[in-house]
Amino acid sequence: MRLVYADTSALFAYLHPDDEFAVVVDAAVQTDPPDFVYWAFLRYELRHNLRLARTNRHGEAAWRALRAAEKTVARLRWQGELTADKMLDAAEELSAEKAGDFECGSSDYLHVAAARRLHLLSDLDEFWTCDVAQAKLALSVGLKTRLFALKA
């Protein structure tokens, strides 16, 4: 099974049935189901946003799907290599190198730095995001990147 780093924007869209990107991200998963990278910051950002969305039964369904996926070993693959302290240093280095060229926020650098780390270890097949600026940053560091766009 291929391993994909899905930015939180894409993982949220996959899990929440009402998200604007849900259809396009789900279609990509159904075409060739990947396992997704999971680590501390991604977990925090994803859980936080799904908690805020638990306002109706669709939000509850998304939360239950996340918890079921977290109980697996493979669907959300925990990356022991991606520790918060190491990734903060890596994001800082990436920001120092690229901040003048891309209109990305601090968390964008954290995700791309983490994905680049896995890419360098030859463990990553693709980087998925719904964020245009983050996709440009990911491409600039050599990640095979899939940007999800809304259907017109």
Next chain:
Amino acid sequence: MLDQAMGGQRMKVVRNGRPAALLIPVDEEIDPSWEEIMAEVRTARAQGGSTRPNPVLAERRKRHYAARVR
């Protein structure tokens, strides 16, 4: 038992007559597929309804103050 498992056999380990664990070949999938995990979400999505903006992107756009003033 390990030889049998390596030969492809799945076994249930019981303690005091009650199932306690499973022994399966190492190359067998034990996790549910995304299809199974997402069944309820896909049913909800199939019902249609309005979509909502992606909150992760919305939060990031709000934070891009520095980029906007540069």
